[in-house]
Amino acid sequence: MGSDIQWECQYRDRVQLVNGHSPGNVSLLISHLAEEDGGDYQCSVEGAHLIIRLTVKGCPLENRGEVLNITAHAGGSALLPCYCPDLHTKVKTFRWKKQNRSTHKQEEISSESGQYRDRVQMFNGHSPGNLSLLISHLTEEDGGDYICAVEGSRLTIKLTVKGCTLENRGEVLNIAAHAGGSVLLPCYCTDQHTTPEEFSWKKDNKDTWEEISSESGQYRARVQLVNGHSPGNVSLLISHLTEEDGGDYQCSVEGAHLIIRLTVKGKTLTQFSFITNFKSYNETYLHR
Incomplete structure (x- = not known):
């Protein structure tokens, strides 16, 4: 026996x-x-x-042999699910791998590997049968096929990471505003949940594009980004406008560009003549 x-x-x-x-x-x-x-x-x-x-039950992976499709946004996080039917099951060995699009080889993922350093997290510390993988601060390069392999069974997850597709890219928008007021120069991703990896605002200064910031001389303490609540909205607010602020502005997001032509209307003088008590007067009024 x-x-x-x-x-x-x-x-x-x-x-x-x-x-x-x-x-x-x-x-x-x-x-x-x-x-x-x-x-x-x-x-x-x-x-x-x-x-x-x-009978000792191992871990027959949930959804094993299938391909799961997951979509996430650049700058956000994605949870890639992989777990045993019984979350109390202790798994001896398991691995997460990603299919390299260039070499077509499977590369192992860990928090120490270059591309994923300090961006991946496991959950099997609290539930040993939960082998799901959390990836934070997503980039478009994170998209691809991920494989969770557990004791001979495997699950494939196809991750799509949406980047920023610039609304009105390649176009020229015309905007008019008044001196002394404010103007919002619109620039945003079609999906405003997307966090652009990089973006910039520049102004055409005699055929040279100069970068704009709240620290630069002409715009000191007068410009503000409005993307606090919507990371995909990188519109620029300019306050206390002057006529010198008029011109062409360029919003660049991950290689795509949008041109905004700003016209700042100044204040004009109008002269009125009138007669009272047989005397003639001229008065000048300032208006926009």
Whole structure:
């Protein structure tokens, strides 16, 4: 019926008799179970025998053999699900890999690997059967096929990371505003949940594009980005407008451009003539 359990290295430091308080109870406790522990066990007491058939459930991956499609946004996070039907199942070995589009080889993923350094997180510390992978600060390069491999079974997840497609890209928008007021120069991704990896605002200054910031001289403390609530909205607000602010502005997002031609209308003088008490007066009014 098999080997004497007390001599098996397989059970070293994992088996315990529970007859300390009840000498007639010779039940056997096996800890840290593995699938290899499954099988028939025989308890023999003074010529009588009892057979116990133990089945140890491993981790037949949920959705194994399937391809799951997940879409996320650049700058956000994505949870790639991979788990055992019983989340209490302890898995001996598992791996996450990604298919390299250039070499077509599968590269192992860890928080120490270059592309994913400090951006990936596992959840099996609290639920040993939950092997899901969380990727943060997503980039478009993170898109592709991911493989969760557990004890011979595997699950493939196709991750699509949406970048910023610039609204009105390649166009020229005309905007008019008044001196002393404010103007919003619109520039945003078609999906405003997307966080652009990089963007810039520049103004055409005699055939040279100069970058705009709240620290630059002409715009000091007068410009503000409005993307606090919508990361894909990188519109520029300019306050306390002057006529010198007029001109061509360029919003650049990940290689795409939008030109905004701003016209700032100044204040004009209008002269009125009128007669009162037989005297002629001229008065000048300032208006926009």
